[in-house]
Amino acid sequence: MPLLDVQDLFVRFDTHGGSVRAVDGVSFTLEEGETLGLVGESGSGKSVTNLAMIGLIPSPPGTVQAKTIQFDGRELFGLDDVEMRHVRGNLISMIFQDPMTSLNPLLSIGRQLTEVLELHKKMTRKEARGVCAEGLADVGIPNPERRLKQFPHELSGGMRQRVMIAMALLCKPKLLLADEPTTALDVTIQAQILELMGALQHKHGTAILLVTHDLGVVAGMADRVNVMYGGRLVETATTDDLFGTPRHPYTSGLLASVPTLAGDAEAELFSIPGAPPDLAALPPGCAFEPRCAHADTRCAERVPPLEPLAENAGRAVACLRAEELTSPAGGAS
Amino acid sequence: MLRFLLRRLLWFAITLLVVMSVSFTLMHSVKGGPFDNERTLHPSIEANIKARYNLDWPIWRQFLDYVGPLNLNEKRATFLGGDGSDVWGGVMTGDFGPSYRYRDFTVNDIIGQSLPISALLGVVAMMWALSLGVSAGIASALRRGGKLDLALRLAATGGIALPNFVIASFLIILFVFWIPLLPVAGWGTLQHMLLPGFCLGLVFAAYIARLTRTGMLEVLSQDYIRTAYAKGLAPRTVILRHALKGGILPVVSYLGPATAGILTGSLVIERIFFIPGTGSHFVNSATNRDYTLAMGVTILYTVLVYGLNTVVDLAYTLLDPRIDLENE
Amino acid sequence: MATRQGRDHELSDEEMRRLLKESKGIKGESLWNDAWRRLRKNRASFWSLVFLALFGLTSFLVPLLPLPSPKALTLQIEPAPPDWPWGPERTYEDESYEPGARPSVEKGSFANNGWRHRATLEFTAPAASAEAIVALVEALTNRSAAYEAREVSGEYSHFLTVPLHRDDVPRVDYSPTGVEGTLTAWRVEAEEGDEVHYDLKVATELGTVTRWSVEQRTRRGKLYVSAEKDGATRSYQYEYTLGRNIAGKPRMLTLNGTLLPIDDDSVPRSRRKHDLQTVETRERISEPHTDLEARVRTALGTSDLGAATLAGVQIENGYWDLGALDEGLVHLRGRLFGSWQTGNWLGTDPKGQDLMARILWGSRTSILVALAATLCSLVIGVLYGAFSGLKGGRIDNLMMRVVDILYSVPFIFVVIFLITVVNEYRTELEDVYGIDREVIFFVVIGAIYWLTMARVVRGQVLSLKNSEFIEAARVIGASTSRILLSHIVPNVLSIVIVYLTLTIPAIMLFEAFLSFLGLGIEPPKVSWGTLAVESIEAVNRVHVYWWLVLFPALAMGSTLLALNVLGDGLRDALDPRLRGKD
Ligand SMILES: Nc1ncnc2c1ncn2[C@@H]1O[C@H](COP(=O)(O)OP(=O)(O)O)[C@@H](O)[C@H]1O
């Protein structure tokens, strides 16, 4: 049984501009100790997917629907607030994109760390401090006792993200939702943080759902990758398969738009034409159809289901022409 | 911190000097001086009075004597050949001199009697303002867009728009005449302070409610609030521990102006409720041409406002660790 | 398939021209259009604006409205409750006349207590002449007259009342005689309880004092003296100003004028407080009379109403000294409405003055003071802030330090102190420089409210000076004046407007506050502050005169509320960060 099993997750926001279908029928599973990448352009619903799983979608304006969200044998969908609070930060933790704004600037690091343990492990503040200092040391923060007394503004961005990771791992959760954990950081710091996450995952056996729009991050970290577009999953595959033979035109486009050192310096970077879809007014067919070079009339008629490929049952693509377009580099004309 | 305080002190000294010299010059530039009324007094009596208030001195000497810290009276000051009984004197030693109108009292006597009353009134008003303002602001922010929010915001705008004497008259009618819960006017028990304090504090409660609401909304939209929820904290804990502190920061920086405003408002409120505070003495002194008293109160209130502002700034640094006073 | 963008950046001439033409076609919505659109969307702000425009117009036109006099006193012990226009008709008793026999002609009624801007002509004539007299007066004055008649011991008195016009009042001009005299006056103090009564005695060697008067507030008075000149007894009128020590504390002064010969000894010398002063004397210049009385007399002489005589003219002025514009409006009011006026629709105050008239006149005063003071603060603040911001560097630093210092002073106290001191020079300022109290008042208020304006303007100027779009304008070769006019001024203006709408209510409150403390507008003039004093006094009595509390509060509250709402709305509408959004 997988650690996490999400089936048919829908999230809708009712705003003045109309009803936004931010997540539109997303299903996926995540095994224990596995790292699953979730990539897509910004606005494609990655964060909303994450937040929906731990019940943090603000309502109003948001409404969440799902067939099931099974976590470790428990149904999360429909849990009441008290039970959900027991899951959050305890069994499932989350790290956010911007470490600069994700820590409370008015409370000391120590206070923000200890409150997690006080809440979930019923420790006293003193006991918690010891555990927290260890936690900080674990994420490679020197002099943790002193850091506990400091405030967020006294730490650099990388340090703060380490604090966030330490905070997320305090209760030894089974699942870590990492929402673009490195996007706001310098490239060198990014690498360190990713390395740290990998090491910690090894040590604690935590499963990670790694959300990012950076394919490089996914390539280095994830075992499997889900590609999201317009609130729907369009492709799911192991990392190697995905990078080797992308099957969805969107995935191909994404891969082609990554600059490579080996590439021709004079050659122009590829960019997918057109703009990301308006989630309040999705076309009736494939969401990618207006931007797709391979689209034909069928694509505009109905939403293509995410179907396993005949040749490889481990991967699935939501494209009607996936079988026809076997050419791996389809798209880079 | 020390440097901050020292710099504050320096500016304070300059401010005070400006206030003192301007008001002193104005006071002494009045035609015939403050005892103009007695111009037709017998010359010897007039001379007596002038001597009593040192009005026969050149103005610079009067000013130096007034400011202090040295007493320039020849009978007292040793270096002028006096008996040395009173070397120190003047505003710098906390001595505002004799009242021009109440012959047997010094300004210090009058302030000493009335200031505790005004201070209590001010504290009661501030309590009202803070308790009403902060709770209304939080309620309003949490129920954003709802009926309660609308009602509270309307009340706050009304509270800001209506002068306190208008509110006072309505409340007197309501709580003194229609539902006789509170005494009419006067001074003595805490009950006497409730209504005046409320009337005085209401405007500030309205401002505080507004500030709290915007502050809370701003904080509640921050990423770290989402982090707090993601930790599994209960909404109440999130609001009280994570949001409130940042949400009321604007209120803290408003406390300085609010104090000044409460002192000002007390002039009217003390008059309406017949409270013998410093404010009513000040208004009387202004119409009585009791210049020393008026000037004393002005200086005292300048000191109070300045001092309280400094305290507020210090309190702000305690609440917000990001503020660094050294580099202000 | 991907789109690849052209690499060549050189545009052909033709293309350039096309682009330029296209860019001219792009019409940016101006800041003001955008702001106005957004303001209109904000319903509360929009209606506040409408309300304020209407209220402002009404206040401006108050002298034109057929309102009862805001200052006429009646001998009334209690405030009268509202007399709603739709309520039962109330009869006003005018006790000054004994009811007598009624002749056949009766036009209107001037027994209405509030209407006091009028001239009453009294004729003695047989009852039959009534219609002819009314016709004569109405034709002569071009106004409709209220008429009443009484029989007193067989003789008929006809009373005609017409609205007062400016030229009805006898204008007396005096010219300096070149003679200087001395006025001796003294006051006697007697303590009764805690109030001090002054007995003012006047004597002068100019002649025998026949009559004298003094206006308590200004301490100015008139002295009517009869003296022998060229063998005949003549009357003179002298103007004088009482010395400070005579008038004493104006607030508690009760004047009991007694005319005494100069050598009167009834008051012991020891208890007298003398005020010897030189008075400049002026003699009345006789000129052809053009006032109402003179005109009626002339007309009566040439008419065939042989038996009628004009017994007297009584002039009642319903207003305080009005400016030329207001006089004109009052005149127009007489033309438009004649003697018709509203009743005491909102009740009266304890002195019998009509509350509605007082509220409207008070709003007018408050609005005018607020506007003038705001303008004053605007001028000082903008000049100071703009200068500081444009100069920059050390001067800017110094100027802003000064603002900082002034900020930390509790200003109300300094202002009150200042007003007290200025009060000492009041008479002098009014006489010599013609500056009256209100002017001083709003200059002083304006002089403290400029601080924030200066800061705001300086900040804006400073940030604009270094902003990229000014750089851009400079780069494309815009002249300094163009940059100032088309970039800096509009941008500063928007923030100034926002700040103004927030300053005006603050100053209104401050005016009310000072008037409340007796340091602002003084009776008989009204402002919101004086109205508030009256309402508070009404509350503290046993009986609750609710209308005295409610109506002024409504006027004040709604105006201030509207101003605040409008200010908030304007701030949102002019906020560039919210541009284009709804
Ligand atoms: N609180 C909200 N109210 C309305 N719309 C929202 C809200 N949160 C997210 N959305 C919408 O959901 C869509 C997906 O957002 P998100 O999941 O944050 O994208 P990303 O993939 O960049 O993380 C966005 O288009 C956004 O407009």
Ligand SMILES: [Mg+2]
């Ligand atoms: Mg996101």
